[in-house]
Amino acid sequence: MATTTVEGVEHGHGHAHEVDFYKESHGLKSWLFTLDHKRIGIMYLVGTLTAFMIAGILALIFRAELLTPQIDLLVNAANPNFQEAASLGRDLYNKLFTLHGALMVFVFIIPVVPAALGNFFLPLMLGAKDVAFPRLNLLSFYIWVLGTAILAVAVLAGQLDTGWTFYTPYSTTKGVGPVVLANLGAFVLGFSSILTGVNFIVTVHKMRAPGMTWNRMPLFIWALYATAVIQVLATPVLAITLLLLVAENVFNIGIFNPAMGGDPVLFQHFFWFYSHPAVYIMILPAFGIISEVISVHAKKHIFGYKAIALSSVAIAIISFLVWGHHMFVSGQSEFAGALFSFLTFAVAVPTAIKVFSWIATLYGGSITLNTPMLYGLMFLFTFTIGGLTGLFLGALSTDVQLHDSYFVVAHFHYVMMGGNVIALLAALHHWYPKMFGRMYNETHGKIGAALVMIGFNLTFFSQFMMGSRGMARRYAEYQPEFQPYHIASTIGAFILGLGLFFTLFYLVRGLFKGKKVGANPWGAVSLEWATQSPPIMHNFHDTPHVDSDPYNFPEIDHSRATGGHH
Amino acid sequence: MAKGYIRGREADIHESHHHVMPIATYMKVFGSLMVLTVLTVLVSEADLGSASLPVAMLVAVIKSAFVIGFFMHLKYDTRFHSFVFFGTLLFIGIFFMLTFVDINTRGTLDNLHANGRYAVDHGLTVRPEPVPHEHTGHEEVNQPIPHEGEAAPAHEGEAAPAAEGEAPSH
Amino acid sequence: MSTAMDVEHGHAAHGHDAHGSDHPAFVAHHFDNAGQQEGAAKLGMWVFLATELLMFSGLFLAYFYMRSQYPEMVLEAHHELNKWLGGLNTVFLITSSLTMALAVRAAQVGNRKQSSMMLVATILFACGFMVIKYIEYSAKIEHGLLPGANFFAQHVTTAGGEMIQKAWYGGPQLFFGVYFLMTGLHGVHVLVGIGLLVWILIRTNKGQFSEHYYTPVENVGLYWHLVDLVWIFLFPLLYLVK
Structure with a gap:
């Protein structure tokens, strides 16, 4: 049996069931001042999922508004002046989608996988006791809390309706208040992201267990590593961009102000130099999750380990070359547009390598159709749709038609939600027994997955259709001919919401009522499954030694020509 | 151990x-x-x-x-630290280069093709020119060559806007 | 942020439980040995320096954008800066870099007294830099050489000889905006650096470092050299335009 051998920590022999990290110490203080990466991960998870829920409810509100072509839901019916009420309603709509976008992007999607799941599992999967800088880790959590608070104040204080991109010159004509506050919020959140990135890079380089060579690292770690590289390289540019925007608002510096000889398109360069790679901060960890989930629940060695690992790094690098495809209609030069369009297609190559590798992994595997695997398969569908429609938008000529339409909205929701959130759901189910020592209800899980699948596709596929027919994004009102699509989309959104709330319900229920599980319910071989569930304070009793790769399942029949290795 | x-x-x-x-x-x-x-x-x-x-x-x-x-001490330090440092410089280089690719090539296509100049130079027949709509602030001042819509061989009466003829305004 | 980074290294000073003979008190519990801890701290510092470089790079890009669009304006406006004060500051920072390097070297060989002296010298030069910065800034503010709409210089003339009353298209207010942002962010880094140097000085005087453990001194040194590095580029770009 050529599995990873972990000395002395195999469940059931050597050591009795020890106190897990939840019970190691008690009280609120033991959580608030904890340096344990697992507790910090759990705190991040609670925080980010709360943000996800709030931002999701906001989306349901404006989806409900979009049921009819007129503005009605957001209008204060008591106001006798209908014109004024409608205008206020439109403003409210703008604020709602701004808050939805800003919360989802800065507070939820960017930190959720690296900071929440990554924090919990990176040291476990590496066989380390903790991340390299535990205090920095806690600090980054509190910075995240602070940034979220500032952002929330900025939005609640009102008048932030710039969208999450803060484009100039609109964002510099709003007065000093809300934009500056929101910028500071995003700035602070950026630091949290940088600190996590620095921590993870150093942890991966310096804290690996004996025998854990680069080529024996789980692919989730590779993905987190590539993510951390992007976080470190891109986020500082966001920081300076937001600082410049603050200076622009407060001191009227003029570098982005056309009236003073500045250039608003320059702002877009600054912004997208961060924000395009940030898209990969959101999706790369999801790739890592899918590699784990598909391989473990198909009980098959991952196909093309090195290709998947290195394609993560390749994506991280190429992501810095393509930002201009967000700016095709911004007034960027035609030559730059063509160049960025050309470079954009290059990203498709490493991404496709991954998708093909996952499908090849499934081929001939003994697939268990449990909830994590269902979400894994769902990811393959929805992410591929998201990725392929990205090619339409990356092509200069079609983008001019599709820009700022619902097609774009549908595309990035297929990538962000169909990619990141679906993968997150896969990960939550896959690692649920490890994190909490109990199992969720599998039947409930399947019902939830079905609701999410139906709801998600109904919501956003109809948006592809109306977008390609000319429905522009960011409007509270629209032409009546688009109403059928909007109705479908809204119904889908509510089904999706139902599915997610149901998922929340049974996952929380499982914490108390779930069946207790052992160290390794899935029969996986990566290191996190070698310690007990939930893990003990220092993760492992003795430093684990690794002598094989993390996908070498004992079930694999190495004699068959098609199965087994590669 | x-x-x-x-x-x-x-x-x-x-x-x-x-x-x-x-x-x-x-x-x-x-x-x-x-x-x-x-x-x-x-x-x-x-x-x-x-x-x-x-x-x-x-x-x-x-x-x-x-x-x-x-x-x-980078000269005597771990090679990987040099890699981190020079790798960073590489990405700064990408940031600068691609941004300046845009800034330095603005308006080249306009000069070549706009207002039918390309067509006139090459003896081609052109479609009706769109009505020169008002450009605001930045684009107008940023491009030293003014939009001389009138100079082009446009048929003034039937100036149906040809959607793709004009660079997108903002 | 850099403070946090270095506080982290401070973690090492009170390692909790001695795991074994090769696990001295300054090695934190989650590290296997001193070498791993030192390697982690230094790599962390270098990655942090990378983020600093990228952050400054945005301002440099804004500068180069401005310079490429309005070269004459930049040339005119930069005459308002005092290149001798700028040069003196350059000398201050380079000298402080030298004393910092010597402080690290003294720590390396375990010469606490010399290390402490060199740190004091570094702090003094850093303060000198800030004093000159203060003089420069007050002069600019007094003359109304301010960013953006606040610009009200009366005596600055354009290349054509006309008087400037207020901010204008491609006018010198852009230059002063960039000037204040670049030197301001750099100045903040100097201030943070002074704080870190004081912290390291106190720890040195308490005898917390030895030839076996001086990583915090080294990392603060790296940070300080970076501050110097940025100034090496700021000086010719802002003060010595041609």
């Missing part, structure tokens, strides 16, 4: 060998930096024309090389 492992491999526990440089080396580096600072000022005094910025930057790069290599 795990103590002998670093970065997943068996390794010498004392990973980095501390390189103590003689004080004289520091002094020499300091002297060179001072000389180069004086040189920077002299360069700005001399009339080098368009070469003055590159020369000033070159001197600054040499100065930083001294600081990084000796004061920051």
Whole structure:
């Protein structure tokens, strides 16, 4: 049996069931001042999922508004002046989608996988006791809390309706208040992201267990590593961009102000130099999750380990070359547009390598159709749709038609939600027994997955259709001919919401009522499954030694020509 | 025993060998930096024309090389730290380069093709020119060549807007 | 942020439980040995320096954008800066870099007294830099050489000889905006650096470092050299335009 051998920590022999990290110490203080990466991960998870829920409810509100072509839901019916009420309603709509976008992007999607799941599992999967800088880790959590608070104040204080991109010159004509506050919020959140990135890079380089060579690292770690590289390289540019925007608002510096000889398109360069790679901060960890989930629940060695690992790094690098495809209609030069369009297609190559590798992994595997695997398969569908429609938008000529339409909205929701959130759901189910020592209800899980699948596709596929027919994004009102699509989309959104709330319900229920599980319910071989569930304070009793790769399942029949290795 | 492992491999526990440089080396580096600072000022005094910025930057790069290599010990440090540092510079380079690709090529297509100039130059027949709509602020001032819509062979009466003929305004 | 980074290294000073003979008190519990801890701290510092470089790079890009669009304006406006004060500051920073490097070297060989002296010298030069910065800034503010719409210089003339009353298209207010942002952010880094140097000085005087453990001194040194590095580019770009 050529599995990873972990000395002395195999469940059931050597050591009795020890106190897990939840019970190691008690009280609120033991959580608030904890340096344990697992507790910090759990705190991040609670925080980010709360943000996800709030931002999701906001989306349901404006989806409900979009049921009819007129503005009605957001209008204060008591106001006798209908014109004024409608205008206020439109403003409210703008604020709602701004808050939805800003919360989802800065507070939820960017930190959720690296900071929440990554924090919990990176040291476990590496066989380390903790991340390299535990205090920095806690600090980054509190910075995240602070940034979220500032952002929330900025939005609640009102008048932030710039969208999450803060484009100039609109964002510099709003007065000093809300934009500056929101910028500071995003700035602070950026630091949290940088600190996590620095921590993870150093942890991966310096804290690996004996025998854990680069080529024996789980692919989730590779993905987190590539993510951390992007976080470190891109986020500082966001920081300076937001600082410049603050200076622009407060001191009227003029570098982005056309009236003073500045250039608003320059702002877009600054912004997208961060924000395009940030898209990969959101999706790369999801790739890592899918590699784990598909391989473990198909009980098959991952196909093309090195290709998947290195394609993560390749994506991280190429992501810095393509930002201009967000700016095709911004007034960027035609030559730059063509160049960025050309470079954009290059990203498709490493991404496709991954998708093909996952499908090849499934081929001939003994697939268990449990909830994590269902979400894994769902990811393959929805992410591929998201990725392929990205090619339409990356092509200069079609983008001019599709820009700022619902097609774009549908595309990035297929990538962000169909990619990141679906993968997150896969990960939550896959690692649920490890994190909490109990199992969720599998039947409930399947019902939830079905609701999410139906709801998600109904919501956003109809948006592809109306977008390609000319429905522009960011409007509270629209032409009546688009109403059928909007109705479908809204119904889908509510089904999706139902599915997610149901998922929340049974996952929380499982914490108390779930069946207790052992160290390794899935029969996986990566290191996190070698310690007990939930893990003990220092993760492992003795430093684990690794002598094989993390996908070498004992079930694999190495004699068959098609199965087994590669 | 795990103590002998670093970065997943068996390794010498004392990973980095501390390189103590003689004080004289520091002094020499300091002297060179001072000389180069004086040189920077002299360069700005001399009339080098368009070469003055590159020369000033070159001197600054040499100065930083001294600081990084000796004061920051990068020359004697783990190779990976150099990789981190120069990798960062590479990405800064990408940031600068692609941004300037845009800034320096703005309006080239306009000059070539706009207002039927390309067609006139090549003896082609052109479609009706769109009504020159008002451009605001930045685009108008940023492009020294004004939009001389009238100069093009447009049929004034039937100026149906040809959607793709005009660069998207904002 | 850099403070946090270095506080982290401070973690090492009170390692909790001695795991074994090769696990001295300054090695934190989650590290296997001193070498791993030192390697992690230094790599962390270098990655942090990378983020600093990228952050400054945005300002440099804004500068180069401005310079490429309005070269004459930049040339005119930069005459308002005092290049001798700028040059003196350059000398201050380079000298402080030298004393910092010597402080690290003294720590390396375990000469606490010399290390402490060199740190004091570094702090003094850093303060000198800030004093000159203060003089420069007050002069600019007094003359109304301010960023953006606040610009009200009366005596600055354009290349054509006309008087400037207020901010205008491609006018010198852009230059002063960039000037204040670049030197301001750099100045903040100097201030943070002074704080870190004081912290390291106190720890040195308490005898917390030895030839076996001086990583915090080294990392603060790296940070300080970076501050110097940025200035090496700021000086010719802002003060010595040609």
